Amino acid sequence: MPVPYSARLNDFRISLPMEIRTLLGQMAEQNVLISLTAPRGITYTTTIWEVDRLKGTLCLGVEPSGRHLDRILAAEELLAVGYLDKVKIQFDVHDLMQVRDTDGQSVLTCRLPRELYRFQRRSHFRVRPLPTPAPVVRLRPYPESPAVELRIIDVSVSGVALLMSGRVPLSTGMQVAGADVELDADTRFVANLEVMNVSPLRQDVSSSRVGCEMSGLSAPALRALQRFINQTQKRRRAMAWADL
CATH class of the missing domain: 2.30.110.10 (Electron Transport, Fmn-binding Protein; Chain A)
Incomplete structure (x- = not known):
């Protein structure tokens, strides 16, 4: 039954x-x-x-x-x-x-x-990179606008969350081609981003968390990203054990 x-x-x-x-x-x-x-x-x-x-x-x-x-x-x-x-x-x-x-x-x-x-449920782990060196994304919100640099809050093989100040005009539904993603000295690649959501941060009301879906990564870039995620998980696990 x-x-x-x-x-x-x-x-x-x-x-x-x-x-x-x-x-x-x-x-x-x-x-x-x-x-x-x-x-x-x-x-x-x-x-x-x-x-x-x-x-x-x-x-x-x-x-x-x-x-x-x-x-x-x-x-x-x-x-x-x-x-x-x-x-x-x-x-x-x-x-x-x-x-x-x-x-x-x-x-x-x-x-x-x-x-x-x-x-x-999730098929992909999302990790928070270690603060040093600071991981960043460099992008142009519009083709004619100057490039801006945003800090990465967390990342998975399918998406990335960015810290945005009130001066950067990103909004839900925007698509940004050719963003430069730099996670560390050995993990750098180009990706297309689509803004999925924008949420204000309690600890800094002038800033927001921008969730983006990534696409257009090459096979080497995907392998480097997966390696970065695995290594970050291991380092954070080791740090947690050291604090016990």
């Missing part, structure tokens, strides 16, 4: 408040992108700014040029999905509203979830 879907989900359900807050706190620290999805496929991308245990709330960022925010706020059902490395985190969103925080910034708040689900 088939096992009901709800019963199969029990293996992935987390209901301990401390474990829930820990996972959400890790997502906040790593500026993990969160997709809020309403019925009929309406989505809104944000990040967790704060996990407030005392108030029992989550604080989420508001993208200035974000689409569908009004429809997301009016939705009766909302699902949040984000990823920690290869782990998919999913939970229902309740009582979402837009408010002003103590700094006067517009933010979203909702109740802390009473349960969430954790699934293994």
